[in-house]
Amino acid sequence: MLYDSHIHFIPQELSTHTIFYKGVWADKENLYEFLEVNNIEKAFLVYPSTDAHIKLGNHDKVCDLYNDALERILGENSKIIAAGIVNVNNVSNIASGVKSLKVRGFKAISLASSYNGKFIVNELYPLFEAAQNYNLPIFIHPQTINPIGFERVKDPLLMPVLEYSFDISTFLGLLMMEGVLEKFEVKFIFSSLAGVMPFLKERFDRVYTMLRKRELVKDLGKPPTEILKKVYVDTSGASLKDIGLALDLFGEDKILWGSDYPVNVNIKENLMMLDGLGKEMKERITFQNFLQLGLL
Numbered sequence: 001m002l003y004d005s006h007i008h009f010i011p012q013e014l015s016t017h018t019i020f021y022k023g024v025w026a027d028k029e030n031l032y033e034f035l036e037v038n039n040i041e042k043a044f045l046v047y048p049s050t051d052a053h054i055k056l057g058n059h060d061k062v063c064d065l066y067n068d069a070l071e072r073i074l075g076e077n078s079k080i081i082a083a084g085i086v087n088v089n090n091v092s093n094i095a096s097g098v099k100s101l102k103v104r105g106f107k108a109i110s111l112a113s114s115y116n117g118k119f120i121v122n123e124l125y126p127l128f129e130a131a132q133n134y135n136l137p138i139f140i141h142p143q144t145i146n147p148i149g150f151e152r153v154k155d156p157l158l159m160p161v162l163e164y165s166f167d168i169s170t171f172l173g174l175l176m177m178e179g180v181l182e183k184f185e186v187k188f189i190f191s192s193l194a195g196v197m198p199f200l201k202e203r204f205d206r207v208y209t210m211l212r213k214r215e216l217v218k219d220l221g222k223p224p225t226e227i228l229k230k231v232y233v234d235t236s237g238a239s240l241k242d243i244g245l246a247l248d249l250f251g252e253d254k255i256l257w258g259s260d261y262p263v264n265v266n267i268k269e270n271l272m273m274l275d276g277l278g279k280e281m282k283e284r285i286t287f288q289n290f291l292q293l294g295l296l
Helices: 029-039 052-056 059-076 091-103 122-131 158-177 199-215 224-228 240-250 267-277 281-292
Strands: 003-007 044-045 080-084 108-112 139-143 188-190 230-234
Touching: 003 080, 003 281, 029 091, 059 091, 080 108, 091 122, 108 122, 108 267, 122 139, 139 158, 158 188, 158 199, 188 224, 199 224, 199 240, 230 240, 267 281
Parallel strands: 003 044, 044 080, 108 139, 139 188, 188 230
Antiparallel strands: none
């Protein structure tokens, strides 16, 4: 059995207003064929954050176009589970927006790691509270428009490799430091192994201990690496070595297999790689851990 925890589809109504998310990103039939050919039992559709709001000039319009199109897909293909989006710029309407997603059959909320070049955490408390009340997980995807460092380095390779990774890593760090992961009973799912976090496991605890002794950082109540075990992460085509680091940080029950379609499509090779972890661990990553999310 295979559950894909990270798949994208940008409906044509939205794709036409973007610069990058065209072609295969908006090809619904290609998506359906991808699911069939690779025997994917369930596909979790999430939003990558696009620049459509710039041309449309309206975040609510982006949400409406995306959610309406995905709601139609939910009625067409039983393999698909979807995370809807809400306008985080309209805090007063977030709770009703989340309720609407729940009523319409969405199983989660898609959120970018930053917005308008800024990280927002406390401002998102109404979203976290609504997600908790309606039992909807939150999927975090790297911000693809103006991620951290973009104002200093504008490079077509360095931005997706480095800036996306540091953007999502920093947001997870802020959720930890602001107590969000401890305060809210929400399942947070971070894309792409949560960026560089798995590489910093030892450094987080070591630096935190040093700073606490000098009373230069607030008391988190436990080591950072224990708090980080509360979140889920998806693999997004990562190597076996990197997945091993993520297992060490987040735990064996928090790793989810994700293709990051249409970015990574060499599914057979990617799945064969997981044989190196053993049959039991491979099954956990490819479907058993997904069942814990309550999306089905």
